[in-house]
Amino acid sequence: MTMSSTLNIQNLTVSLRSGLPLLRQVNLTLEPGEVRALVGESGAGKSMIGKAVLGTLPPATRVTRGQIFLRGQALDHLNAAQRRHCVAQSAALIPQDPLTALNPVRRIAPQITDPLTRIHGWSAERAQTRALELLDRVEIRDPARVMRSYPHELSGGMRQRILIAAAFAPSPPLIVADEPTTALDVTVQKQILKLIRELQKEVGTAVLFVTHDMGVVAKISQKVSVLFQGRVMEDSTTEAIFSNPTHPYTRALIAATPSYADPARSFSPVPPELIAQMKSKIAQEEIL
Amino acid sequence: MADVSLQTTPRVRSGRRNLRLWLPLAWITTLGLAALFAPLIAPHDPLYQDLFLERLPPFFMSGTEPGYWLGTDSLGRDVLSRVIYGTRIALCVSLIAATATCLVGSTLGLLAGYFGGWWDRVISRLIEIWMAFPPVLFAVLLVAVMGTGLTSVIVAIALIDWTRFARVIRAETMVQAQMDYVDSAQIGGARRLTTLVSEILPNVLPSIVALLMLEMGIAVIVEAILSFVNLSLSSDVATWGSMIAEGRNAIHFAWWVLLFPLIALFLTVLSFSQLGEGLKQRFDPVLQ
Numbered sequence: 001m002t003m004s005s006t007l008n009i010q011n012l013t014v015s016l017r018s019g020l021p022l023l024r025q026v027n028l029t030l031e032p033g034e035v036r037a038l039v040g041e042s043g044a045g046k047s048m049i050g051k052a053v054l055g056t057l058p059p060a061t062r063v064t065r066g067q068i069f070l071r072g073q074a075l076d077h078l079n080a081a082q083r084r085h086c087v088a089q090s091a092a093l094i095p096q097d098p099l100t101a102l103n104p105v106r107r108i109a110p111q112i113t114d115p116l117t118r119i120h121g122w123s124a125e126r127a128q129t130r131a132l133e134l135l136d137r138v139e140i141r142d143p144a145r146v147m148r149s150y151p152h153e154l155s156g157g158m159r160q161r162i163l164i165a166a167a168f169a170p171s172p173p174l175i176v177a178d179e180p181t182t183a184l185d186v187t188v189q190k191q192i193l194k195l196i197r198e199l200q201k202e203v204g205t206a207v208l209f210v211t212h213d214m215g216v217v218a219k220i221s222q223k224v225s226v227l228f229q230g231r232v233m234e235d236s237t238t239e240a241i242f243s244n245p246t247h248p249y250t251r252a253l254i255a256a257t258p259s260y261a262d263p264a265r266s267f268s269p270v271p272p273e274l275i276a277q278m279k280s281k282i283a284q285e286e287i288l
Numbered sequence: 289m290a291d292v293s294l295q296t297t298p299r300v301r302s303g304r305r306n307l308r309l310w311l312p313l314a315w316i317t318t319l320g321l322a323a324l325f326a327p328l329i330a331p332h333d334p335l336y337q338d339l340f341l342e343r344l345p346p347f348f349m350s351g352t353e354p355g356y357w358l359g360t361d362s363l364g365r366d367v368l369s370r371v372i373y374g375t376r377i378a379l380c381v382s383l384i385a386a387t388a389t390c391l392v393g394s395t396l397g398l399l400a401g402y403f404g405g406w407w408d409r410v411i412s413r414l415i416e417i418w419m420a421f422p423p424v425l426f427a428v429l430l431v432a433v434m435g436t437g438l439t440s441v442i443v444a445i446a447l448i449d450w451t452r453f454a455r456v457i458r459a460e461t462m463v464q465a466q467m468d469y470v471d472s473a474q475i476g477g478a479r480r481l482t483t484l485v486s487e488i489l490p491n492v493l494p495s496i497v498a499l500l501m502l503e504m505g506i507a508v509i510v511e512a513i514l515s516f517v518n519l520s521l522s523s524d525v526a527t528w529g530s531m532i533a534e535g536r537n538a539i540h541f542a543w544w545v546l547l548f549p550l551i552a553l554f555l556t557v558l559s560f561s562q563l564g565e566g567l568k569q570r571f572d573p574v575l576q
Contacts, residue, residue: 054471054474054475055474055475056471056474056475059404081479084474084477084479085477087475087477088475088476088477089477091475092475092476093471093472093475095468095471095472096468097468100467100468100469101468101469101472102469102472103467103469103473103487103490103491104469104491105490105491105493105572106487106490111469111472114473114476114478115476115477115478118476118477118478119476119477
């Protein structure tokens, strides 16, 4: 139901100013504590969904149709300030690129505690304690020292941990994780994924997990939305997607995931005929 | 435990970079002291005319009079004392005019670069129109309309040169506005103006400081030019520009009247621009 869902997106269409749609009538729901993966190739509109929810769509794009309900609140009924406040109270972002997501000229501490004191009304001490606790939780060795550091003094993996700590610090009902492991090397990726999963369970946060990696999908999510050219091709449980994918594109995506056992043979790209066929189908529907 | 350790960057600063900061600073401090204590330091009254002592050469030439270290001008006024008193006007103009220019230009640049849309359209058109005016003619016209005097010079500099700040700061703000940390601040519930002031401004501050220093040098030159064409202050106040203008007539047989204020002017402008670069490097935690 709408009222109990953490996030409910109905018929969301986002277009460029030129009219080209980036998202086409997307529907999805996210129940409290649930992890939903958004998968698809680059340009499929995975990140756009997160940006539309959080209100950070690029200036050249706009929502042309549909509605977003965040914990039952219709976001398009709010003015800019109310909307920002509502999003800040209920949601947080784990961004893709840890190198640009922290302000280079500000120390770490205020970058974690600012939203806590500003939006959630915590005292400075409480925010500080919570930040240290979370930094410790994401296995940062000397949290007090890291809090006083500037971002350039820390490695990419550490910065990503800090961003995860910052996102989870207010225990928000919703976190959008926008390919949080793509910018990291494989060994760090695994640790980061583990951390997100553990914290998600502890805090009980619902996560919208954007990724193009079917391996990650299998590890972290309960539900999956498969996107192609801004359209949801398949929406199902993770179990069903892997055991019984109904859409040929989903089958092709799973087949395109290399296996460690037999890397040379297992890699098969999505067939171009299938892509051409799906594109023409979308184009036809657009005309009608 | 985390396998990534905290790296501390050693503050390596080459001797040359230090010189770039300290040499200009030394010269400007000297000027500041000279301006402040001019009545104590100057050996003579800068306005006192003694026609028996006209065009005395400086101390290292023959035919000098003791006490007139840098010689006298065509009216027998002491060149050294006039150069010392001239620093008052030069520093006063450079400080006030450059700060005013900086405030106007940077504010408009920040607003245009971050808010975009109508803000950017209006401010950008204004910059383009402004820059189509020939600056020297504009300055002469402004001073002619407002009347000669220090205030007119300062207002003229600010009104003409704000575009220098606005253009550069607008471009830098636009680059910063696209960084992920700006989105993160928005998702964290920061108001737009707060984001601009506390997230973006610190990142463009090194450029503002460098431009401010450059502008101080330019202000000294503009004041000298306006003095040169007799549009700055009445001739009973010693300024470097008016000294250069007067010395021009006697350059073949009393070159010192022109040379010493010119050296002071040259060193001051050079110092300000070097100080700007030095401070920019010092300010920026990433460049350190």
